[in-house]
Amino acid sequence: MLITKNKIIEDYKEKFLELHGKELVDGNNLQKYETLGELVKKYSAKDWASTNKEYSKLKNKQVYYLSMEFLLGRLLDNSLLNLGIRETCEEALKELNIDLHELEDMEQDQGLGNGGLGRLAACFLDSMASTNIAGHGFGIRYKYGFFEQQIIDGKQVEVADTWLKSRNVWEIKKTDKSEIVKFYGKVEMEVKKGKVKFVHKDYEAVLAVPYDTPIIGYKNNLVNTLRLWSVETICKEFDFSAFARGEFIKSQEYKNSVEAISLVLYPEDSFYEGKLLRLKQEYLLVSAGIQNIVNEYKSNGGNISLFNESVAIHINDTHPTLAIPELMRILIDEEGLEWEEAWEITQSSVSYTNHTILAEALEKWEVDMFKNLLPRVYMIIEEINQRYCKELWSIYPGEWDKISRMSIIGDGYIRMASLDIVGSHSVNGVAKLHTEILKNQEMSEFYSLYPSKFNNKTNGITHRxxxxxxxxxxxxxxxxTIGEGFMKKPTDLKMFQEHLKDxxxxxxxxxxxxxxxxxxxxxxxxxxxxxxxxxxxxxxxxxxxxxxxxxxxxxxxxxxxxxxxxxxxxxxxxxxxxxxxxxxxxxxxxxxxxxxxxxxxxxxxxxxxxxxxxxxxxxxxxxxxxxxxxxxxxxxxxxxxxxxxxxxxxxxxxxxxxxxxxxxxxxxxxxxxxxxxxxxxxxxxxxxxAKEVFNYYKNGGYNAWDIYNKDSRVKRVMNNLIDGTYSADKERFKPIYESLLNYNDEFFALRDxxxxxxxxxxxxxxxxxxxxxxxxxxxxxxxxxxxSSDRTINEYATGIWGANTIYRNL
Known part of the structure; x- marks a missing residue:
């Protein structure tokens, strides 16, 4: 579709009137921003529909990127850029006495992430769309983001990130694609036609409702999808007699507890209720997501036994780990496959990226809490672990300590990273050093067992x-200086070096x-x-x-x-x-x-x-x-x-x-x-x-007090923390002082x-x-x-997912 300046002017005025029921001259900037967002979404709609139609033919492998975070930022400017109409749009709006920059500033950053993990996921979505990969993002539509930070009297104060206080023009609610997610209850075994069936009963059901956002590729007519799940109660008819008996209040409390699942990114998990809520979030993401993936695959005529040939499921860090047992549950309980076939399909479908070696970020869940909340999923994890430990016993007979360290369940916890490694076909680090540390230090025992699974994919960013x-x-x-080639092929930037003599x-x-x-x-x-x-x-x-x-x-x-x-x-x-x-x-x-x-x-x-x-x-x-x-x-x-x-x-x-x-x-x-x-x-x-750091961690020999006592500059700045230089309250920065000296400077700040x-x-x-x-x-x-994340995504597509580039008549 050719989008000219005059077309934008005409379409914009028409869309404004349609949305707001008044003339453009009477509108405010928020209304003008919403109008432009809706217009951009309209311009991408045809390509979005045709992209989805093409994907439904199952000729290309579908990649599903599961992440608890997608730190998208603002979408208006990026969408205009990728559609190739930003300059044209700016000129059109100027004729309407509208400043595009002012409208872009009206958009709230989408509160769907905290840091690098979520921003990487957003870059990957952009690169998949821009390099013609059939890639979809699955996440959670948090009503409130991580938090909005305010600095008051020098301190961080957290306030609600109300990113949805104004309408999110980019999303489309897809109620017909909703999935039921089940918590609690009990599992009973039934024998039907000589085969044991596991039946989940007396469960608490919630409705996962998807909201889709278009991810527009760069000037290639391809539009992928970010699908975010929001939680609702399963709708029932209003019971007036129950309301009269006062039971409506209880119903409202239940409604609030259900909707809390998608209320906020990373609920405080230092107490039981917070941990439980976070576990509910993680299962909601994978249960709704995996059900949706399987249902879409089957609706397009896919043979469930060939699922792994058409679908790649990627786990971004440990948060979506439960995709592994959830896929097993669906393949066994709902599709009737035997364990061995289901396990082969699951392993070859799922891949995992590790983002950290910090113990605090390698998730584990208490068995008792997990078993109560997700009884059938726990049974499957237990079975995975039993079969896996049997394998370990045959390889390492008598090495109980080693088997205990490597097991998925141990010391009353389920270890998510261990489940990821066992249940996937690929485990990648995100930089060469990081991957070497995983292979030779932190996950060396797993690497010895599964050397072919481990690989490196250095991170990237979208240069767009x-x-x-x-x-x-x-x-x-x-x-x-070098032409426009780098805009689609970022490695062309290397030619710029030739011009630095000028x-x-x-x-x-x-x-x-x-x-x-x-x-x-x-x-x-x-x-x-x-x-x-x-x-x-x-x-x-x-x-x-x-x-x-x-x-x-x-x-x-x-x-x-x-x-x-x-x-x-x-x-x-x-x-x-x-x-x-x-x-x-x-x-x-x-x-x-x-x-x-x-x-x-x-x-x-x-x-x-x-x-x-x-x-x-x-x-x-x-x-x-x-x-x-x-x-x-x-x-x-x-x-x-x-x-x-x-x-x-x-x-x-x-x-x-x-x-x-x-x-x-x-x-x-x-x-x-x-x-x-x-x-x-x-x-x-x-x-x-790295060698020096690991030597200190392994053999000791580092003493922060020695540096303090020998180095006058170190002593002076350390004393400045507690002598009133930076606060009349001399205790104010004592925690930092003590972390560096009394707790021996864990991260070697004084050493460096x-x-x-x-x-x-x-x-x-x-x-x-x-x-x-x-x-x-x-x-x-x-x-x-x-x-560039374009390079990274190409490496994932060819080296992990087996996903080919889509060639289209653009």
């Missing part, structure tokens, strides 16, 4: 959002960065009231607040720099603006204390006349995709300083690199692959390596402190040579194409 959309000036420079290109890079920094400076002033210098180094660490990501180390070096300036007001440094953003989990006290420290440092330094404009510290509120799109293009230095071996991959490192920031890196996660891509001269590396400061001094020297700095920035941009 994180370059083309969020950095249009840089995009235009690239188009003018001083005018490097000058253009510098000017683009400066303009992006000016825009961010304005955002900082408008939201925080802090005036920053756009000519300073924008030194950025934006990510989830966690001890292993070491925002604390960053704070300590800023405190040290502040001390150096106070000691020597004439200290010669390039001015710096330190920018932080990120949320701490509501129950993670140390992380929340770190946010308090950042804000206290900001308040102290920004208001000290002795510092002047040499350094400023800013903590941005409520980090989200739309805010990241403003920060990433403006960064000069990307802080990727996690303790080596702890960050599985990272994806913010790739976003910053793609926009010409220099990476300050430990040799952790994908930082290693960035270093390999750009060369050691175009990245700043510091800190312990001096090396980190030396690396920062190197940055100061490099930045003074602007020609050299711009060349480094340009090399990072040129080498970033391999970190």
């Amino acid at each position: 959002r994180w370059l083309i959309k969020c950095n249009p000036e840089l995009t235009e420079l690239l188009k003018s 001083s005018s290109v490097k000058l253009a890079l510098a000017n683009i960065k400066l303009e992006n920094k000016k825009r961010l400076s304005k955002e900082i002033y408008n939201t925080k009231g802090i005036m920053v210098n756009p000519n300073s180094i924008f030194d950025v660490q934006v990510k989830r607040i966690h001890a292993y990501k070491r925002q604390t180390l960053n704070c300590l070096r800023i405190m040290d720099l502040y001390n150096r300036i106070i000691d020597n007001p004439n200290l010669d440094i390039v001015p710096r603006t330190f920018i932080f953003a990120g949320k701490a989990a509501p129950g993670y006290y140390l992380a929340k204390n770190t946010i308090e420290l950042i804000n206290s440092i900001s308040n102290k330094i920004n208001n000290d006349y002795r510092v002047g404009d040499k350094i400023k510290v800013v903590m941005m509120d409520n980090y989200r995709v739309s805010l990241a799109e403003k920060i990433v293009p403006a960064a000069d230095l990307s802080e990727q300083i996690s303790t080596t071996t702890k960050e599985a991959s990272g994806t913010s490192n790739m976003k910053f690199m793609m926009n010409g920031a220099i990476t300050m890196a430990t040799l952790d996660g994908a930082n290693i692959e960035i270093k390999d891509a750009v060369g050691p001269e175009n990245i700043i590396v510091f800190g312990l390596n 402190f001096n090396d980190y400061i030396d690396a920062q001094d190197k940055v100061d020297k490099l930045y003074r040579d602007l020609d050299k700095w711009q060349e480094m920035c340009g090399v990072n941009i040129a080498k970033s194409g391999i970190f």
Whole structure:
């Protein structure tokens, strides 16, 4: 369909009148945004329908990506870009006296994720659609997102993320595709025609109702689907006599308890009820999803015995693990397959991505709670475990400790990661180092048992959002130097390196960065009231607040720099603006204390006349995709300083690199692959390596107090935490002080402190040579194409899913 400026003008006015029953001149910006969203959805509807029709022929393998998070961000701008009509739309709206940018700002970020896990899932959906892969996302339609973060008196305050307070124009409710999900009850065995059947009785049923969102491919007429499940009670006729007896109140309480399942992302699980609610969420996702997948497959004439040849089910981290026993339940109880055939189909259909080695993120569920909530699913897991342990016994006779460690059920818990490994045909890490750690350290016993299952798929990001959309000036420079090929084939960015000998290109890079920094400076002033210098180094660490990501180390070096300036007001440094953003989990006290420290440092330094404009510290509120799109293009230095071996991959490192920031890196996660891509001269590396970290963990020998006592700079900044420098309440930052000293600095911040400061001094020297700095920035941009999620998805499709590219008459 050819979408011209005049067509948009005519369609827009007609759609506005249809939706709001009044003339355009009388509408507000929210109504105008909703109208544009509906119009864009209309423009994609024909391709959406034709895509689904083509998929129903079962000629291409269908990929179903199951994830508890999909951090989509705003969809309007991305949809216009992928449809190829953004500029045309902007011109059309301008003739109607409407500013497209104002409408884009009206859209709420969809509150469906927290951090890298959900953003990766969103990038993968975009790449599957844009590279012609038949890929669908399955998640939960949370009424409230993780939370909206407000900084009040320097502290994080969590308030409800009411992202659905206005109508979500992108979704379509598909009541006819609803599925029934069953909790509690009992399982009885019945013999029918000489065959044992398991029958689930007296269960509590809820209705999982899907809401579909179009995922528009980049200029290829292909539209995939993100299906999100919302929970409702199973509708019954209103009983007036029951209402009169007062039973309606009980009914309402039941309704509220059911709908709570899809109420909020990651309910607090430090108590039993919270754990139970989270388990309900995870089963809801997989039960509704797997039933839906099987039903769609069968409705299109699929033979259930050949299910795995047409369907790939991917588990994004351990949250959707129950897809494995749920598929087994359906194949055995509902489709009548024998165990062996069902198990072969399940294993060859399911694949699993591990995203962490942190024990806190490797889920496990108490057997008693699980068995009560999901009796039939527990029986299946128990059977899987018995057969698996029998296999282990034949391979490792008499090695009880080993078998106990590797079992799926042990010590009163069901171990989700173990079930994932046993029940899937592929287990992948998300960066080379991470995968090697899984194979040789954390999951070495499983790797010895199933070496062919383990593989690496380094993460990627969609360059359509994180370059083309969020950095249009840089995009235009690239188009003018290397052509438009990189927009569909991001590895073409490598050609940009040839143009870095041209001083005018490097000058253009510098000017683009400066303009992006000016825009961010304005955002900082408008939201925080802090005036920053756009000519300073924008030194950025934006990510989830966690001890292993070491925002604390960053704070300590800023405190040290502040001390150096106070000691020597004439200290010669390039001015710096330190920018932080990120949320701490509501129950993670140390992380929340770190946010308090950042804000206290900001308040102290920004208001000290002795510092002047040499350094400023800013903590941005409520980090989200739309805010990241403003920060990433403006960064000069990307802080990727996690303790080596702890960050599985990272994806913010790739976003910053793609926009010409220099990476300050430990040799952790994908930082290693960035270093390999750009060369050691175009990245700043510091800190312990993996071998040194593992040596400390295995053999000990690290003593934080020794560093404190021997290093005067370390001693001074540590004392600053508790001597009233940053708070009149000297106890305020004692938890951080004690975590580093009394609890021996688990993530080696003090061990890496001096090396980190030396690396920062190197940055100061490099930045003074602007020609050299711009060349480094340009090399990072040129080498970033391999970190596109298009490349990652191609590797998943060919190496794990067996999914072919769809060739269509476009």
